Amino acid sequence: MGSYPDTVNLLEYLRSRSSVDCDCLDTQVATTLGPFVDCTSNQADAYLELLTPKRTSLLKKSAALAREILSDFTGVSYEELAVEISMVNLSLAVAPLITGVIHVMSNPLLDATPAIVDNAKRIVSLCSRLEPGFDTSRLCIKIVSTWEGLQACHQLSSIGINTLATTLFTMEQAVLAAEAGCVYVSPFVHELKAFFDETYQDEGPILGHCLQIQQYYERYSYRTRVKAAGLLTADEAMRLAGVTSLTLAPALVHTLSKSEDSKKEVEALSLFKQGSESQGQASERLSLIDDEIKFRTAFAKSEGGKGQLKTMQAIDIFRQYQIKAESLMRDEDVARSE
Numbered sequence: 385m386g387s388y389p390d391t392v393n394l395l396e397y398l399r400s401r402s403s404v405d406c407d408c409l410d411t412q413v414a415t416t417l418g419p420f421v422d423c424t425s426n427q428a429d430a431y432l433e434l435l436t437p438k439r440t441s442l443l444k445k446s447a448a449l450a451r452e453i454l455s456d457f458t459g460v461s462y463e464e465l466a467v468e469i470s471m472v473n474l475s476l477a478v479a480p481l482i483t484g485v486i487h488v489m490s491n492p493l494l495d496a497t498p499a500i501v502d503n504a505k506r507i508v509s510l511c512s513r514l515e516p517g518f519d520t521s522r523l524c525i526k527i528v529s530t531w532e533g534l535q536a537c538h539q540l541s542s543i544g545i546n547t548l549a550t551t552l553f554t555m556e557q558a559v560l561a562a563e564a565g566c567v568y569v570s571p572f573v574h575e576l577k578a579f580f581d582e583t584y585q586d587e588g589p590i591l592g593h594c595l596q597i598q599q600y601y602e603r604y605s606y607r608t609r610v611k612a613a614g615l616l617t618a619d620e621a622m623r624l625a626g627v628t629s630l631t632l633a634p635a636l637v638h639t640l641s642k643s644e645d646s647k648k649e650v651e652a653l654s655l656f657k658q659g660s661e662s663q664g665q666a667s668e669r670l671s672l673i674d675d676e677i678k679f680r681t682a683f684a685k686s687e688g689g690k691g692q693l694k695t696m697q698a699i700d701i702f703r704q705y706q707i708k709a710e711s712l713m714r715d716e717d718v719a720r721s722e
């Protein structure tokens with residue numbers, strides 16, 4: 385409740401309209417700024433968390449276990465396995481503090497479908513190994529929204545592994561993700577570079593995608609849900625109130641928790657009008673799952689070619705953090721053997 389009868393606390397209002405997730409792996413954030421539904425993360429979150437002194441022991445344990453069990457797996461290096469184990473361990477630590485699902489991102493350096501499928505299966509099996517009682521229906525594998533990544537999602541959903549299509553910037557990727565059976569898609573509101581380079585000015589938020597994709601899924605009865613990601617401001621969050629879910633960085637959750645505004649104004653901001661049947665025109669139904677050329681052509685043209693560029697830029701940033709995390713694990717291995 386706000387301090388005046390007609391004012392609302394922005395975070396409370398948002399939670400009344402959308403599921404709010406924790407976009408980080410810090411257990412203190414999950415405890416102090418919750419309640420959160422899901423916990424999302426990526427290679428950058430994991431790497432930065434592993435650098436903190438409170439995670440030294442988790443890092444060391446993950447690295448030691450990777451050495452110990454490496455021979456149980458084929459086609460994976462010690463470094464890759466150690467990063468996977470650490471990412472699962474970090475998410476499992478947050479799991480008791482949330483009510484929903486942990487989202488662990490697959491290795492963004494992998495670009496072929498079979499390798500992505502193997503990677504996702506290994507993450508699921510590591511999760512069961514690290515915490516035998518953990519209900520893996522609470523685990524979702526985040527996979528990049530390329531043709532190969534979404535084909536991997538298709539194979540994984542057919543064997544009951546939950547997937548989330550990440551680094552998603554176009555309607556075409558959202559259409560393919562739904563056909564692939566992804567449980568969630570994460571349309572990025574801002575380009576990922578805007579989070580890592582303060583001097584970089586992206587084109588500004590793309591919020592309409594979230595509404596358009598949600599309407600498309602509702603209209604054609606797909607089970608896939610929208611989890612908006614990559615938001616920078618409180619205004620963007622309030623404009624998305626009503627999206628199925630959104631994942632927010634700690635600083636943004638904090639800002640929202642300290643802000644109040646008139647209920648009327650807050651309601652007026654949302655692109656998702658309450659109780660209104662008609663929220664604009666939903667797109668015509670498309671099918672892309674069996675037509676690689678059709679997908680690639682449409683994706684390359686989407687948003688004047690910018691959608692594909694933003695996707696590749698985001699994947700490249702996550703790759704850089706995967707490489708940094710692997711290097712951290714290599715250093716740890718060297719230090720242990722000295």
Ligand SMILES: O=C(CO)[C@@H](O)[C@H](O)[C@H](O)[C@H](O)COP(=O)(O)O
Nearest residue numbers: 424425426428550570579613614631
């Ligand atoms: O993709 C998802 C959720 O599905 C997010 O974790 C997404 O990666 C993040 O919102 C963006 O990467 C921005 O956050 P961050 O990189 O600053 O942690």
